[in-house]
Amino acid sequence: MIRVVLPYHLRNLAGVGSEVGVPVEGRVTQRSVLDALEARYPVLRGTIRDHGSLERRPFLRFFACARDLTHEDPDESLPESVARGEEPFLVVGAIAGG
Amino acid sequence: MSRVRVLVGTKKGAFVLEADGSRDAWSITGPHFGGWEIFHMKGSPVEPDRIWASQTSGWFGQVVQRSDDGGATWEPVGNEFAYEGPTGTHQWYDGTPHPWEFTRVWHFEPSLTDPDTVYAGVEDAALFRSTDGGHSWQELPGLRNHATGDRWQPGAAGMGLHTIVLDPRTPDRITVAISAAGVFRTEDGGESWRPSNRGLKSQYLPDPEAEIGYCVHHLAMHPDRPDTLFMQLHWNVMRSDDAGDSWELVSGNLPSDFGFPVEVHAHEPETVYVIPIKSDSEHYPPEAKLRVYRSRTGGHEWEPLTRGLPQEHCYVNVLRDAMSVDRLDPCGIYFGTTGGQVYASFDGGDQWTAICRDLPAVLSVEAQTLE
Numbered sequence: 001m002i003r004v005v006l007p008y009h010l011r012n013l014a015g016v017g018s019e020v021g022v023p024v025e026g027r028v029t030q031r032s033v034l035d036a037l038e039a040r041y042p043v044l045r046g047t048i049r050d051h052g053s054l055e056r057r058p059f060l061r062f063f064a065c066a067r068d069l070t071h072e073d074p075d076e077s078l079p080e081s082v083a084r085g086e087e088p089f090l091v092v093g094a095i096a097g098g
Numbered sequence: 099m100s101r102v103r104v105l106v107g108t109k110k111g112a113f114v115l116e117a118d119g120s121r122d123a124w125s126i127t128g129p130h131f132g133g134w135e136i137f138h139m140k141g142s143p144v145e146p147d148r149i150w151a152s153q154t155s156g157w158f159g160q161v162v163q164r165s166d167d168g169g170a171t172w173e174p175v176g177n178e179f180a181y182e183g184p185t186g187t188h189q190w191y192d193g194t195p196h197p198w199e200f201t202r203v204w205h206f207e208p209s210l211t212d213p214d215t216v217y218a219g220v221e222d223a224a225l226f227r228s229t230d231g232g233h234s235w236q237e238l239p240g241l242r243n244h245a246t247g248d249r250w251q252p253g254a255a256g257m258g259l260h261t262i263v264l265d266p267r268t269p270d271r272i273t274v275a276i277s278a279a280g281v282f283r284t285e286d287g288g289e290s291w292r293p294s295n296r297g298l299k300s301q302y303l304p305d306p307e308a309e310i311g312y313c314v315h316h317l318a319m320h321p322d323r324p325d326t327l328f329m330q331l332h333w334n335v336m337r338s339d340d341a342g343d344s345w346e347l348v349s350g351n352l353p354s355d356f357g358f359p360v361e362v363h364a365h366e367p368e369t370v371y372v373i374p375i376k377s378d379s380e381h382y383p384p385e386a387k388l389r390v391y392r393s394r395t396g397g398h399e400w401e402p403l404t405r406g407l408p409q410e411h412c413y414v415n416v417l418r419d420a421m422s423v424d425r426l427d428p429c430g431i432y433f434g435t436t437g438g439q440v441y442a443s444f445d446g447g448d449q450w451t452a453i454c455r456d457l458p459a460v461l462s463v464e465a466q467t468l469e
Contacts, residue, residue: 009155012131013174043161045177045178046159046178047159047177051177051180052180057158096156
């Protein structure tokens, strides 16, 4: 089970706590984690990634293991500790707007 | 006894205000979706407890919420607004081509006959429709694909389709307004559209007879007179008696004819309300006095309505979708300000009172009259 930490507004939208667990089959990548997250919580579709292009919405960031993975290839493997469920994958709302 | 429900969308959530027919005491629930911008909320005229809310965020995009119990509980429904076919380009602020990009829903207009059908006006300007209760949305692409579409430009707040007027006589006639493209009308249910801007003037357009390019702020229609439309243009208050084929200037003696909302009295089709704003540079009331102006003659002659409204040091704005009327007798009129007040008059505008203060900046106000 992959641990995913959501920002406040998306927790409320999905009706979940600060962290959720999602099953990922195969390689654990940004894309496979977000696919699994949206499959489990369809209300999140379009709120993290664009519906059509599946590109990350501009003001969201992806962190894990004290690293900013936002601009990594979405098909790159995430760190082993995320894949093992030891560390969470964090979806973070960028600080913007003053 | 009839009741009134007022749906208030704000910069930081949705609020639902309710009162019985006396309109003396108001209950307030909310914020729903706290922290999100609620651009617009509107109830179905067929099933008034079904309410649509446009929940938006610069971070998280568009969510559509539907309530089937008058705003007590909400369910997120479909939020995918995909333009149909090639998206093409419109003009950006600097005149360069810019791809059409969905940003948000500015306005919902529920069908007059079917509770599962609702129209959505979006930015970048397009008209969508759902016929399955909001679970899926289909564009009516004839509008965006109009021959002038590649010349449409955004207004200062974006290129939003903000007004949808449904003709009570026929579902085939729909009139929409887009900032800053102007008014367009279909007579065939959205297949084909034509501009309805003849008679409009804009100091921002070098061609005085331009077919498009008008920064229309809002339209209003009385259901008993579907061919008569009132318009708050960027500058100028206008009137059409031929469903938008031609427009006549009716600003008359207004202290400023810049503003955003325009509304028609529920029982008097020639009684019209606007809220003058000093200018497009300042966006606050003339002389710092918040005044609703009423015309009982369908325009030209306007009287200020001030009792109960702040008459000094007032620097709020009232946005295009933030005024509405109920259908009780006497007619109630409601508007919300960027200062977070919701003002109401229960006597056609003579006396005003704040039924709610200190909300976040108000983006939209819609009144429902409930039996």
